[in-house]
Amino acid sequence: MSTSTPPTAVVIDGYSAGNFYPAAFAATGTRVIHVQSTPELIPTMVAPNLAEYAENLVITDEAELIERLRGYDLVAVVPGQESAVRQADRVSEALGVKSNGTALSPARRDKYQMIEALRRAGVRCADQTKSSDAAELVKWAEDRGVWPVVVKPLSSAASDGVFICANAEEVRAAAERVLGGRDIFGFDNAEALIQSYSRGTEYVVDTVSSDGHRYAAGVWQYDKILLPSGQNIYNRDILLPADAEPVPALIAYVNEVLTALDVRWGPSHAEVIVTDEGPVLVEIATRFNGQLNPAFQRLCLGHDQSGLSALAYTDPExxxxxxxxxxxxxxxxxxxxxxxxxxxxxxxxxxxxxxxRINELPSVLLTSVKYAPGDRIRPTTDLLSAAMRIYLTAPDDEQLVADYEKARVLKDAVYRVG
Incomplete structure (x- = not known):
């Protein structure tokens, strides 16, 4: 490997939360380059800020990309968003840099293979099947006879296309909708996944790994809203103290999941439901929490997942x-x-x-408005179609709750629709 270039990190498709990688790696003295794996930027995602990278390589041929990157002194090749996970695994392995490898890479992306990997490892997980035929999914649910069930795409994100179904008719409708559409990354859904419904409270467990050394970076409780359509949309993520129940059990369970999926490097973002039997994985992704904001996390936690991840790759010791x-x-x-x-x-x-007025509330750190004049706005069905994002933090819980309630009232007046 050449030593004529400074230590370099490669971010493949640095969309959305992946936008926080350049500053994080730069803070360690690492040069950062971006790889755009598609000829045009993906329109459904928050685009990478290419001005923050030393270079942007638009290379769609993976063999060509690997040869091009051999000239750099590489410390990491990381996915900037979920659809780049498998490519980052392949490229990092081929170049001999820190990597989770390709052996279990499909199970870190495909939700069916993910759960089956847990089952083989003896980790508690959902019942499931998949099919390209809606009728087969309906038959599985009817034969099982336990309702509700969950229907969703195999490889999307941000609660895209996830339906909670109470009967066979709802399963058929959800399956046909998934199979007839594309995921948020623009890929056709060739198959749909159906799973048993895990009843309980849902949590987020964020971690960072460095050569198998893991740090539990934060546990958040989901506050969700179930729509009449059967879609369960995000409302709030609420930070929990590390010693509060069921945080220790959640962290122990996610460590089992990471071991089963052979995750040794980088960030992970797990969604877990605590049932009467114990924690059960919804899904896990080897990328940042999609709601990452470094300034917000540093106030709440004293660190942020992007900075920890850059450190994990650049200074493992x-x-x-x-x-x-x-x-x-x-x-x-x-x-x-x-x-x-x-x-x-x-x-x-x-x-x-x-x-x-929202930003003036004492607990509000930032209000991120998603839509501009001329944009099309639709009723919220998933995380991507939320109206905005508001980060609130305070040492006083009463102040935090009061400001949240005020923001809930004010948010409906932000947009005027023509």
């Missing part, structure tokens, strides 16, 4: 010494709030006075 086998400490309370909307039409205006 320090990471193992300072974070390996340890658990986060909650510094102050925090919510990541994703206000839903029932608006349907074209945005005529964004009322900046209302946005300012």
């Amino acid at each position: 320090r990471f193992a010494r300072e974070y390996g086998g340890r658990v986060y400490r909650k510094a102050q309370s925090g919510y990541s709030y994703n206000p839903p909307t029932e608006l349907d039409g074209t945005v005529a205006a964004v009322d900046q006075d209302v946005v300012a």
Whole structure:
């Protein structure tokens, strides 16, 4: 490997939360380049800020990409978003840099293979099957005879196309909708997945790994809203203290999941439901929490997942010494709030006075408005179609709750639809 270039990290498709990689790696003195795996940027995702990278390589042929990257002194090849996970695994393995490898890469992306890998490892998991035929999915549910069930795509994200179905008719409708559509990354859904429904409270467990040394970076409780369509949309992520129940059990369970999937490097974002039998995985992704905001996480936790991940790759010895086998400490309370909307039409205006009033609330760190005048806005059905994102944090829980309630009222006046 050439030593004529500085240590370099490669981010493949650095969309959405992947936008936080350049600053994180730069803080370690690492040069960062971007790989765009498609001729055009993916329109459904928040685009990478290419100005933050030393280079942007638009290379769609993987063999060509691998040869091009051999000239760099590489410390990491990481996925900037979920659809790049398998490519990052292949490229990092081929180049001999820190890698989770390809042996279990499909199970870290395909939700059916993910659960089957847990089953083989003896880790508690859902019942499931998959098919390209809606009738087969209906038959599986009817033969099983336990309702509700969950229907979703095999490889999407952000609660895209996830339906909770109470009967055979709802299964058929959900399966046909999934099979007739594309995931949020633009790929056709050739098959749909059906799973047993895990009844209980859902949580997020974020981790960072460095050569198998793991740090539990945060546990958040989901506050969700079930729509009449059967879609369960995000409302709030609520940070929990590390010693609160059931946080220790969640962390122990996710460690089993990471071992079963052979995750040794980088960030992971797990969604887990605590049932009467114990924790059960919804899904896990080897990328950042999609609601990552470094400034927000540093206030709540004293660290952020992007900075920890850059450290994990660039200085494994320090990471193992300072974070390996340890658990986060909650510094102050925090919510990541994703206000839903029932608006349907074209945005005529964004009322900046209302946005300012939200931002003036003592607990509000940032309000991220998603739509601009001229954009099409639709009723919320998943995380991507939430109206905005509001980060709230405060040492005083009463203040936090009060400001959240005020933001819930104000959010409906942000957009005017023509």
